[in-house]
Amino acid sequence: MELWTAFILGLAGSAHCAGMCGPLALALPGAGAGPIPLFGGRLLYNLGRLVTYGLLGVLFGLVGRSLALAGVQRWVAIGLGVVLLAGVLFSRNLWGTSWGGRLSGWLRPHLGRLLRRGTPGALFGFGLLNGLLPCGLVYVACFGAAALGDLSAAVAYMLVFGLGTVPMMLALGLAGRLVPVRLRLRLQRLVPLCVGLVAVLLILRGLSLGIPYVSPDISGADPAECCLPPTDSGVR
Numbered sequence: 001m002e003l004w005t006a007f008i009l010g011l012a013g014s015a016h017c018a019g020m021c022g023p024l025a026l027a028l029p030g031a032g033a034g035p036i037p038l039f040g041g042r043l044l045y046n047l048g049r050l051v052t053y054g055l056l057g058v059l060f061g062l063v064g065r066s067l068a069l070a071g072v073q074r075w076v077a078i079g080l081g082v083v084l085l086a087g088v089l090f091s092r093n094l095w096g097t098s099w100g101g102r103l104s105g106w107l108r109p110h111l112g113r114l115l116r117r118g119t120p121g122a123l124f125g126f127g128l129l130n131g132l133l134p135c136g137l138v139y140v141a142c143f144g145a146a147a148l149g150d151l152s153a154a155v156a157y158m159l160v161f162g163l164g165t166v167p168m169m170l171a172l173g174l175a176g177r178l179v180p181v182r183l184r185l186r187l188q189r190l191v192p193l194c195v196g197l198v199a200v201l202l203i204l205r206g207l208s209l210g211i212p213y214v215s216p217d218i219s220g221a222d223p224a225e226c227c228l229p230p231t232d233s234g235v236r
Contacts, residue, residue, distance in 0.1 A: 002214075003160045005198055006141060010164020012190035013137040024111070024130055025173040029118035041123045042173035046166050048127020053162035054155055056131075056138070060146040061154025068149035074206040077147040081202030084140060088196045107132060131162075137191070144198050147205055 028045060067073040107129050114126040131138075141161040145154035201214065209215040 003156060005194075005201060006144065006157045006161040007164040009137065009141060009144075009194045009198060010161040011167070012164075012194045014165045014168030024126075025169050027115060028123065028126070028173055029115070039174065041120065042170055044120055044124045045127040045130070045173065046170055048124040048129075049131040049165070049169070050127075050159060050162040052128050052131025053138070053141075053158040056142055057145050057155035057158030058151065060142045060158070061148070061151035064146035064149045064154055065151055067146070073147070073149050074208055076206070077202045078206030080143045080147065081199045081204075081206065084143070084195055084199035084202065088192045088199065137195075140195055140198055144202065147202050 025042075025045070028041060064073065067076050111126060111129055114122040114129070138161075141158055145157040148154050148157060204211070204215040207215055208217050210217040
């Protein structure tokens with residue numbers, strides 16, 4: 001799976017992030033501060049989110065590699081793709097689920113304490129915990145990372161996904177209500193398309209059709225090589 005799919009998923013999904021995490025970004029301290037502390041605090045917050053996404057990439061990369069070693073990576077990828085595609089086609093509340101309510105309840109008081117402190121370290125920690133808040137789009141990115149079957153590729157996938165969310169979240173933190181609602185709505189309409197694209201790519205990857213990058217032959221390949229393009233083995 002190409003990294004651009006992760007970036008597009010994050011960029012389009014940032015409209016969803018604006019609704020879910022936007023209030024948190026708007027609540028960040030810094031009103032009345034100089035432009036450099038204000039901008040630096042927002043960067044630290046987003047850096048914290050990226051670190052959490054990278055750690056999730058490590059976790060799901062290990063899971064994906066284990067699945068590849070067990071020889072079931074193909075079927076897991078197809079299954080995840082089918083579930084995501086069905087969710088896009090038949091579920092109107094795909095992103096409005098109450099998954100992870102207990103985790104949100106546990107994180108909320110910790111987020112509040114960090115928000116009240118307002119120090120650079122607290123803003124970074126605030127971003128770290130924000131990245132753990134239950135989010136359907138993060139789950140989709142994690143599924144895509146796990147399907148790669150390679151640790152470094154999975155980490156890169158999650159980091160690129162996180163980078164895709166940064167422009168919207170940084171704009172919300174700096175400009176707040178000045179971010180046009182029309183832009184958010186346009187991006188919001190792209191979310192199902194992006195999730196559908198990831199679902200189709202997961203299914204194609206599981207089918208192992210021998211198409212470089214899109215559907216490489218992973219039926220009997222070494223897990224560490226499943227993401228690499230074919231090389232010319234002829235003798236010159």
